[in-house]
């Protein structure tokens with residue numbers, strides 16, 4: 001019974017071992033090359049003695065337990081063959097090493113850098129950086145560029161056990177006590193994974209032996225999981241390649257829509273956004289001019305000894321009409337605008353002699369709907385009659 005041999009010999013995919021313990025579907029071997037879940041890396045998949053391995057985990061003392069999908073037909077003392085799933089392990093080795101390369105890239109562009117942990121899933125990998133640097137779009141692009149550059153540079157990856165005291169003295173070694181718990185236990189040595197000239201980290205996972213084995217890396221995005229932390233997510237392998245194709249497709253579509261090419265895309269999009277903002281502002285000005293002209297055209301009627309201006313508007317919502325009505329009432333005692341729409345509305349601005357709220361109440365009592373307001377301004381909506389009927393009632 002011992003720790004997994006996977007971190008030391010990550011390329012072993014098949015091995016023979018002697019069964020040391022069987023407890024239902026949980027099996028312990030005298031030695032194993034299966035990697036137990038830990039330190040952000042998921043458990044290996046595979047087959048043991050002809051039975052699928054569902055999960056691999058470490059007990060507190062480091063003993064590796066294989067949880068099988070069915071009852072084993074072997075017992076203590078039998079020799080069994082273990083086969084580690086090659087695709088998944090290879091993916092984990094590449095993804096795991098990529099996380100170290102990414103951290104090494106962070107060393108080159110972030111201030112006050114600390115290691116906040118990482119996690120591998122089947123689709124993506126995340127690394128948490130502790131840094132005071134704001135990780136903006138430009139930083140993401142630079143991280144991705146540096147990572148792929150380090151992959152291309154084919155840097156050697158190696159691992160060794162060194163005394164903890166020596167590791168702590170070498171300031172360049174990244175530690176995370178949370179994810180590396182277990183690395184320090186039972187001994188005064190720590191396993192340090194080095195990427196030649198690029199990164200050094202205390203880590204108990206499985207890694208490739210040269211960065212070129214990682215292949216393409218695609219940064220997916222960033223988020224903030226907590227105070228002072230920036231989480232960067234990325235993909236390796238097939239999902240990185242697919243993601244890159246999707247991004248490129250979007251960029252081509254955007255360039256085609258803007259009548260430009262990829263090189264001119266940023267500038268064309270900025271120009272288009274600025275032009276739209278200007279047009280929206282012009283449109284708003286023109287709409288308010290049109291609305292004001294409509295309100296100024298309202299019919300003047302005498303009602304209960306007061307001067308009322310009444311009329312209908314269409315193409316504007318109640319809030320737009322409300323703001324304009326307050327300004328357009330001018331010399332009249334009361335201004336009533338009835339909005340033509342699927343659910344007609346009424347807006348009332350008053351000098352106060354006829355309370356605006358009372359006028360809205362009178363209209364909604366007669367035609368249904370609801371609303372309210374104070375003496376100088378009120379509005380109602382959901383009237384159950386068309387605007388001309390409401391106007392005829394008011395001018396009666």
Ligand SMILES: [Zn+2]
Nearest residue numbers: 096193203205
């Ligand atoms: Zn590692």
